[in-house]
Amino acid sequence: MNYQKILVPAAGVAALVLAYWFYGWAGVAAAVTVLVMWALLHFNRMVQVLKRAANRPIGYVDSAVMLNAKLKPGMTLLHVVAMTKSLGALQSPKDIQPEVYRWTDGTESHVTCTFDGGKLVQHALFRPTQETPPPAP
Incomplete structure (x- = not known):
């Protein structure tokens, strides 16, 4: 279960109650100001990430190998989009969990990421085999 959906609003309500308890209505005004600024x-961060991603092709990354090295389980989809500066190409059916996205670079290497509830669960790097030319006689 995602406790963040419960704990963040509960912390906001608790901050409002404590602000009223200690400072009255002036405290509530200050707490509301802080909560609105936080939101x-x-x-603003989300809009900036999506604005940068809007100018790039969907599913493109400069280096799939470097992306694979930077990924860690538990990262959010927004964080991965911020790293790649590109929206991932959706590989799974729309609105079905888990969501699978793919980022490909110029060498046809790609990273496939699986997100469950917006958090990275697993990722895999695929590198195409390169045929080596026979040695010169």
Whole structure:
């Protein structure tokens, strides 16, 4: 279960109650101001990430090998999009969990990432085999 969906609103309500308890209505006004500023900071970050990703092709990354090295389980989809500066190409059916996205580089190497509930569960790197030319006589 995703406790963040419960704990964040509960912490906001607790901050409002404590602000009223200690400072009255002026405390509530200050707490609301802090909570709105926090929400605006997160919204602004999301918009900036999506604005950068809008200018790149879907599913493209500069280096799939470097992306694979930077990925860690538990990262959010927004964090991965911020790293790649590109939206991933959706490989799974729309709105079905887990979601599978793929980022491909110029050498046809690609990283396939599986997200469950917006968090990275697993990732895999695929590198095409390169045929080596026979040695010169």
